Each structure stands twice: as C-alpha cells, then as structure tokens.
Amino acid sequence: MDGALRVGLVGAGPWAHRVHAPGLREHPGTRLAAVWARRPEAAEALAAEHGADAAGSVDELLDAVDAVAFAVPPSVQAELAPRAARAGKHLVLEKPLAADPAGAEGIVQAVSESGVAALVVLTRRFAPEVRHWLAELRELGGWQGGTGRWLAGGLLAGDYAASPWRQEDDGALVDAGPHAIDLLDAALGEIEQVLFARRDAHGLWQLVFGHRGGATSTLTLSLRVPVQPSLVDFAVYGEHGCAPLGSRRTAARECYANLLDDLLAMVRDGRTGHPCDVRRGLHLQRVLADVLKAR
Structure with missing residues (x-):
C-alpha cells in the first residue's frame, strides 16, 4: 500500500x-x-x-x-x-x-x-479495556455463566430516534443487540442456542443464551429507558469468582x-x-x- x-x-x-x-x-x-x-x-x-x-x-x-x-x-x-x-x-x-x-x-x-x-x-471490541478483559478471561478459563445489561434512551429523543429502521418493533435488538451479544459470545464461547427470548410492549428484551462448552448467559436490552448515562455492564462468573467488565468506556x-x-x-x-x-x-x-x- x-x-x-x-x-x-x-x-x-x-x-x-x-x-x-x-x-x-x-x-x-x-x-x-x-x-x-x-x-x-x-x-x-x-x-x-x-x-x-x-x-x-x-x-x-x-x-x-x-x-x-x-x-x-x-x-x-x-x-x-x-x-x-x-x-x-x-x-x-x-x-x-x-x-x-x-x-x-x-x-x-x-x-x-x-x-x-x-x-x-x-x-466496543476495539476498546483497549474490552480487549484486556477478554484476554484475561481466556487466560483463566473456567467461566460458567455471565450477564449483560444494555439500557439506554436512544430511541426516545435525539438523532437516532428519527431513524425509521431503529424505530421498528425489533429496532433495539437489531441496533444495540449485536454489540451486546458479541460481548457475551466473545467472553463465554460461541452462542449455540437461544434458550429464552421475550420483548415486552415497551421494547424491553430479556434473553437467555446457551454457549458452546455449557455456559449460559442472560441479557437485558432496551433503547427506550430514560437513563443518563446509558447503563451498559457485563460480567462473567465461575470457578474464579466474578469478573466484571470495568466501567471505563473508551470513546467511539x-x-x-x-x-x-x-x-x-x-x-x-x-x-x-x-x-x-x-x-x-x-x-x-x-x-x-x-x-x-x-x-
């Protein structure tokens, strides 16, 4: 080049x-x-x-x-x-x-x-803190499960609220879902099963995943929750205790x-x-x- x-x-x-x-x-x-x-x-x-x-x-x-x-x-x-x-x-x-x-x-x-x-x-996969977290998880191993929350108000007001495809019933899942699912998948192993999936009338998703190797994870997701700043947190747990992803968020x-x-x-x-x-x-x-x- x-x-x-x-x-x-x-x-x-x-x-x-x-x-x-x-x-x-x-x-x-x-x-x-x-x-x-x-x-x-x-x-x-x-x-x-x-x-x-x-x-x-x-x-x-x-x-x-x-x-x-x-x-x-x-x-x-x-x-x-x-x-x-x-x-x-x-x-x-x-x-x-x-x-x-x-x-x-x-x-x-x-x-x-x-x-x-x-x-x-x-x-977030290109954030240094996420790369460090995932590397530590891989080095230790023995993780049995994990949790994730991605709660924000992006579809309530602002530029993204005017985006038609994001405003569809499944917009939050399609928009923020790949980020959140990717983090759980990278942390615990490839997702092989969707064990439970529910979206309520307000656009709040509750999901349970089965991962290769036997781990399970849960994800709560919505872009219609009026919280400032957004609530985005992830953690895994197993024989080494609980390993949360730190609160630092490198800018996009x-x-x-x-x-x-x-x-x-x-x-x-x-x-x-x-x-x-x-x-x-x-x-x-x-x-x-x-x-x-x-x-």
Missing part, C-alpha cells in the same frame, strides 16, 4: 457525521476521498465539511477509492457492500450486516470471492481509530481473518434471527 488508503463513505446520517467521516479524515493512514448518500445535499454537506468529493453515484464513488465505509441501514448495506467487494474495495461495515441471514451471507460470499479485507464496526472515535489500524494492517499483510470480520458479522446475524424465532 503506497500512501494513505482512499476511503469512500456511503451514508451521511448521524453516525457518519460523528464517527466515520471525522475518523477517516483524522487517521494518518486513511483519507476520506468521497461521500455518497441517497440525499445528494446531505452527501455534499458532509463531503465539504471534511474536504472530500461528493460522488454522484455509487459507481463514481467506487472508481475513486480503495475502500468503502458504510453508515446506512442494514438492508441498504446488504445491497451495496457486495458491489463494493466485487469491485475490489476493502470494507468497513456496520452491524448488523444485513436485514436477515441471507443478506449477510451475500456479503460474506462477495468478500470471500474477492479476497478484500472487511471489518464490522463492533465498536478512539475505538474507530483502532479499527482502522487493524484494517490497514490487514490490507498491508494481505490478511482477511480477524475476530470482527464478516464471518463474525454473519454469526451475529444468525443469532439475531434465532432470537426473533424464539420470541
């Missing part, structure tokens, strides 16, 4: 403004080269703010970049990400990968066939910079495997589908 990786951004919503665009502009190894969105005026405004070009079409964006970052609803990502991969572009993908497992499988197939690097923005922009570090290393070394690659995204998509079936 000679010089900065030219990255195109698809999407111009709140997350694109807050994380993707500034993160790509500020990282020394990347350059935000182009922005495309279904609303041209939104793409033009975001591109102008960060010194990028506004692309008139997806094809125009693909012609101008080495990689593509997505900040769009899952169904749109499932439509456009395979096109980018087959054009030989490395990918930064949002979670969930798609609206259903079939869409996620399409992305994985395109990435596998093209051999591009592709990472999923599982933000710093986590995104760590993700870009990893993506650049993958591109440089010609690697496609990573703990947060598209195959991870497909596994989480399948767990989401199992939750919806068990509800």
Whole structure:
C-alpha cells in the first residue's frame, strides 16, 4: 500500500457525521476521498465539511477509492457492500450486516470471492479495556455463566430516534443487540442456542443464551429507558469468582481509530481473518434471527 488508503463513505446520517467521516479524515493512514448518500445535499454537506468529493453515484464513488465505509441501514448495506467487494474495495461495515441471514451471507460470499479485507464496526471490541478483559478471561478459563445489561434512551429523543429502521418493533435488538451479544459470545464461547427470548410492549428484551462448552448467559436490552448515562455492564462468573467488565468506556472515535489500524494492517499483510470480520458479522446475524424465532 503506497500512501494513505482512499476511503469512500456511503451514508451521511448521524453516525457518519460523528464517527466515520471525522475518523477517516483524522487517521494518518486513511483519507476520506468521497461521500455518497441517497440525499445528494446531505452527501455534499458532509463531503465539504471534511474536504472530500461528493460522488454522484455509487459507481463514481467506487472508481475513486480503495475502500468503502458504510453508515446506512442494514438492508441498504446488504445491497451495496457486495458491489463494493466485487469491485475490489476493502470494507468497513456496520452491524448488523444485513436485514436477515441471507443478506449477510451475500456479503460474506462477495468478500470471500474477492479476497478484500472487511471489518464490522463492533465498536466496543476495539476498546483497549474490552480487549484486556477478554484476554484475561481466556487466560483463566473456567467461566460458567455471565450477564449483560444494555439500557439506554436512544430511541426516545435525539438523532437516532428519527431513524425509521431503529424505530421498528425489533429496532433495539437489531441496533444495540449485536454489540451486546458479541460481548457475551466473545467472553463465554460461541452462542449455540437461544434458550429464552421475550420483548415486552415497551421494547424491553430479556434473553437467555446457551454457549458452546455449557455456559449460559442472560441479557437485558432496551433503547427506550430514560437513563443518563446509558447503563451498559457485563460480567462473567465461575470457578474464579466474578469478573466484571470495568466501567471505563473508551470513546467511539478512539475505538474507530483502532479499527482502522487493524484494517490497514490487514490490507498491508494481505490478511482477511480477524475476530470482527464478516464471518463474525454473519454469526451475529444468525443469532439475531434465532432470537426473533424464539420470541
């Protein structure tokens, strides 16, 4: 790789403004080269703010970049990400990968066939405190169960409350669920069963998972609880007692910079495997589908 990786951004919503665009502009190894969105005026405004070009079409964006970052609803990502991969572009993908497992499988197939690097923005997995916690858990072993809580009010007010796909009945599960499920899965082993799933009339989810190796975990999830700050905590327990994930939360922009570090290393070394690659995204998509079936 000679010089900065030219990255195109698809999407111009709140997350694109807050994380993707500034993160790509500020990282020394990347350059935000182009922005495309279904609303041209939104793409033009975001591109102008960060010194990028506004692309008139997806094809125009693909012609101008080495990689593509997505900040769009899952169904749109499932439509456009395979096109980018087959054009030989490395990918930064949002979670969930798609609206259903079939869409996620399409992305994985395109990435596998093209051999591009592709990472999923599982933000907390790129936080130093989470990486340290997971490494300690793996070193000790002997964990029998775990708990997680992800309670926030993001769908009650603010930018994300205006997002139609997040406001659907299963919006909290689809939006925050991949993050929370990923942490429990990484801590205790691959989730193989959804033992219980319930969503009440207020959008509060109660979930119980069975993990490979015999551990079980519980997750309480909602984006309609008016708590400030958000209540996000995880812990595992077993023969070594209880091991909570510390209260420190690295900012999303710093986590995104760590993700870009990893993506650049993958591109440089010609690697496609990573703990947060598209195959991870497909596994989480399948767990989401199992939750919806068990509800």
